Amino acid sequence: MDAQCSECPIRYRAVCAKCDSEELEQLEEIKFYRTYEAGQTIAWAGDELTFLASVVSGVATLGQTLEDGRTQMLGLLLPSDFVGRPGRASSAYDVVAVSNVTLCCFRRKPFESMLMQTPAIGERLLEMTMDELDAAREWMMILGRKTAREKIASLLSIFARRESAGPFPARATGVKITLPLTREAMADYLGLTLETVSRQISALKREGIIHLEGKRNVTIPDMARLLQETGDEGARGHFA
Amino acid sequence: MDAQCSECPIRYRAVCAKCDSEELEQLEEIKFYRTYEAGQTIAWAGDELTFLASVVSGVATLGQTLEDGRTQMLGLLLPSDFVGRPGRASSAYDVVAVSNVTLCCFRRKPFESMLMQTPAIGERLLEMTMDELDAAREWMMILGRKTAREKIASLLSIFARRESAGPFPARATGVKITLPLTREAMADYLGLTLETVSRQISALKREGIIHLEGKRNVTIPDMARLLQETGDEGARGHFA
DNA sequence: CGATTGTTTGAATGAGTTCAACGTACGTGG
DNA sequence: CCACGTACGTTGAACTCATTCAAACAATCG
Numbered sequence: 001m002d003a004q005c006s007e008c009p010i011r012y013r014a015v016c017a018k019c020d021s022e023e024l025e026q027l028e029e030i031k032f033y034r035t036y037e038a039g040q041t042i043a044w045a046g047d048e049l050t051f052l053a054s055v056v057s058g059v060a061t062l063g064q065t066l067e068d069g070r071t072q073m074l075g076l077l078l079p080s081d082f083v084g085r086p087g088r089a090s091s092a093y094d095v096v097a098v099s100n101v102t103l104c105c106f107r108r109k110p111f112e113s114m115l116m117q118t119p120a121i122g123e124r125l126l127e128m129t130m131d132e133l134d135a136a137r138e139w140m141m142i143l144g145r146k147t148a149r150e151k152i153a154s155l156l157s158i159f160a161r162r163e164s165a166g167p168f169p170a171r172a173t174g175v176k177i178t179l180p181l182t183r184e185a186m187a188d189y190l191g192l193t194l195e196t197v198s199r200q201i202s203a204l205k206r207e208g209i210i211h212l213e214g215k216r217n218v219t220i221p222d223m224a225r226l227l228q229e230t231g232d233e234g235a236r237g238h239f240a
Numbered sequence: 241m242d243a244q245c246s247e248c249p250i251r252y253r254a255v256c257a258k259c260d261s262e263e264l265e266q267l268e269e270i271k272f273y274r275t276y277e278a279g280q281t282i283a284w285a286g287d288e289l290t291f292l293a294s295v296v297s298g299v300a301t302l303g304q305t306l307e308d309g310r311t312q313m314l315g316l317l318l319p320s321d322f323v324g325r326p327g328r329a330s331s332a333y334d335v336v337a338v339s340n341v342t343l344c345c346f347r348r349k350p351f352e353s354m355l356m357q358t359p360a361i362g363e364r365l366l367e368m369t370m371d372e373l374d375a376a377r378e379w380m381m382i383l384g385r386k387t388a389r390e391k392i393a394s395l396l397s398i399f400a401r402r403e404s405a406g407p408f409p410a411r412a413t414g415v416k417i418t419l420p421l422t423r424e425a426m427a428d429y430l431g432l433t434l435e436t437v438s439r440q441i442s443a444l445k446r447e448g449i450i451h452l453e454g455k456r457n458v459t460i461p462d463m464a465r466l467l468q469e470t471g472d473e474g475a476r477g478h479f480a
Numbered sequence: 481c482g483a484t485t486g487t488t489t490g491a492a493t494g495a496g497t498t499c500a501a502c503g504t505a506c507g508t509g510g
Numbered sequence: 511c512c513a514c515g516t517a518c519g520t521t522g523a524a525c526t527c528a529t530t531c532a533a534a535c536a537a538t539c540g
Contacts, residue, residue, distance in 0.1 A: 130325055136377055215504090387528090
């Protein structure tokens with residue numbers, strides 16, 4: 001029932017990306033799939049997490065909640081992203097499936113010992129963790145110093161960057177993206193209220209910087225124009 | 241001239257913490273020390289960084305600047321923290337010495353190949369990177385969802401946590417801390433203006449939650465009272 | 481000394497929140 | 511097929527917290 005690693009859609013991007021076929025065989029033995037429906041909680045902060053996992057398909061969010069209910073999203077988990085922390089038995093964050101999600105789960109103990117013995121896994125995990133750290137820091141800049149309008153523009157351009165995966169065609173025109181999040185989730189991500197998100201999106205639309213079809217489909221007629229609104233310096237392509 | 245690794249003050253906390261004596265010898269060959277004076281910039285975002293390094297002594301900040309001059313601090317670099325990213329030739333951030341700083345620098349290329357061949361280094365670097373990621377995410381919560389007063393209270397309690405290094409004596413009384421940062425640097429850290437920082441500190445003082453002697457020395461008569469002001473749930477000790 | 485750097489405090493302004501109403505799409509059951 | 515409920519989104523108006531602009535204070539250093 002478990003699909004073959006060799007045919008896995010995230011074979012070359014997930015934590016196993018650098019593994020050879022022999023190592024994949026070892027992984028096959030400690031892995032199992034698990035699925036969650038949109039809206040389901042995969043783990044609450046503090047819960048025990050008996051597995052570590054790769055997101056195979058779907059989108060999940062990583063977040064945290066203050067006592068009085070204020071929430072902040074700390075990361076988006078997209079296909080190939082890694083869930084959990086080796087060496088820590090409980091989740092430090094709330095993990096929630098936004099769409100239907102399939103995880104490729106590794107039992108914790110065996111995965112941890114494999115991690116110790118298999119450089120290919122450790123190397124890849126290090127790369128991925130450093131990427132996450134860069135993303136978290138980019139987000140700190142957005143949360144700490146940007147205006148609501150800049151936050152929205154930044155979020156849209158990050159989605160665009162990701163959708164047209166790869167370095168940025170800064171002179172791109174007519175880029176289309178589908179927002180994977182509700183207004184509320186965007187607000188939680190950007191440290192805003194959902195009303196402010198809605199207003200700023202409306203404003204960008206009114207000014208022709210984006211076009212909306214329905215509520216989730218955005219067209220960006222002129223990427224450079226959107227990038228100007230992010231507050232980042234003019235044309236600098238993020239992350240060489 | 242290069243000090244012996246075996247006598248290094250950060251021997252058991254830095255990236256080399258898990259190395260055996262043979263590996264240390266290898267490191268000795270590619271390392272050199274470099275010092276910076278308080279206020280000096282170690283690297284600007286975008287600069288080429290020909291080395292990777294450990295902070296041996298002193299405090300530095302990791303920050304980023306928007307075109308119009310707004311700055312956000314993204315991390316504090318304390319002794320044993322790692323500077324730079326293997327595989328990336330340029331610094332993604334501004335790195336500034338806050339006090340006099342000594343770095344133990346490794347030439348990039350040889351360090352990177354050692355990293356590939358020495359599991360002890362990769363493992364430790366992974367741990368440290370995951371810790372940084374947790375810290376970055378804690379800040380995201382602070383930046384995105386906390387009020388000015390909560391931000392200040394959080395910063396003070398983080399300093400207190402660090403000063404009384406180790407898990408938290410939540411019932412501590414009369415804890416004294418010395419602020420390692422100016423009001424402006426705190427503002428850059430918390431995503432506030434320096435005026436707001438000053439006002440909130442004054443307010444906490446007025447209400448007896450903290451006592452000030454001079455501008456840098458803070459006494460916290462009742463830690464629990466300060467923790468209540470952070471907005472985090474009552475007494476939860478962060479990070480087991 | 482004045483100059484500089486860091487800090488405090490005040491008053492006015494404004495960006496974003498809060499509270500509230502309304503709109504729109506979709507699914508379910510009568 | 512339409513009425514109704516629910517979830518998501520938009521818009522308006524009042525309010526508020528933090529910022530901005532401004533002035534003054536304190537400590538340190540040539």
